[in-house]
Amino acid sequence: MIRAGVVSFNHLTSHSFKQYYPIAMKRYEGLFILNIAGKEEGIKDTLDKISADITAAGGKVETVQKMDKKTFMRVSNKKHSAGFYANVIFAGAPAMIPQLRTKFALNEEVFRVLFTQAPEPKPEK
Numbered sequence: 001m002i003r004a005g006v007v008s009f010n011h012l013t014s015h016s017f018k019q020y021y022p023i024a025m026k027r028y029e030g031l032f033i034l035n036i037a038g039k040e041e042g043i044k045d046t047l048d049k050i051s052a053d054i055t056a057a058g059g060k061v062e063t064v065q066k067m068d069k070k071t072f073m074r075v076s077n078k079k080h081s082a083g084f085y086a087n088v089i090f091a092g093a094p095a096m097i098p099q100l101r102t103k104f105a106l107n108e109e110v111f112r113v114l115f116t117q118a119p120e121p122k123p124e125k
Helices: 014-020 040-056 096-105
Strands: 026-034 060-071 082-092 110-117
Touching (some): 026 040
Antiparallel strands (some): 026 110, 060 082
C-alpha cells in the first residue's frame, strides 16, 4: 500500500518480509580472553560453548583460532594475572552483537571479549 510517497509493508507477514528484504549479515571478529584459572584442559569445551552461543544467536562461525596463554601487563585483580586468548571469526546480523556481549559478560569462563568488524577475506589467486 502506497500513501503520499510512503511505502507500507503491512501486507507482508514477518516471514515474507524477511524473504523479500533479508537482514544483511556482516563479518565479525571476536577476541576472547578466557579465565583459565587452573582449567587449561577445558579450553576446547569453552570454545565449543562460545561457538554454540554464536550459532544459537543466529550467527555462522567461520573459524576459531586458539592462541597462547599470555600474562597481563597490568594486573588489576590478583586473581586474574593471565588469560588464554582465542579469536573467533563469524558472520551475523548487527543486532546480535549486543546480545552476545551481554551473554558473555555473564559467563564466568570469559574474562573479556572484544567484537570488531572483520574485513572480507581476500580471494585466492
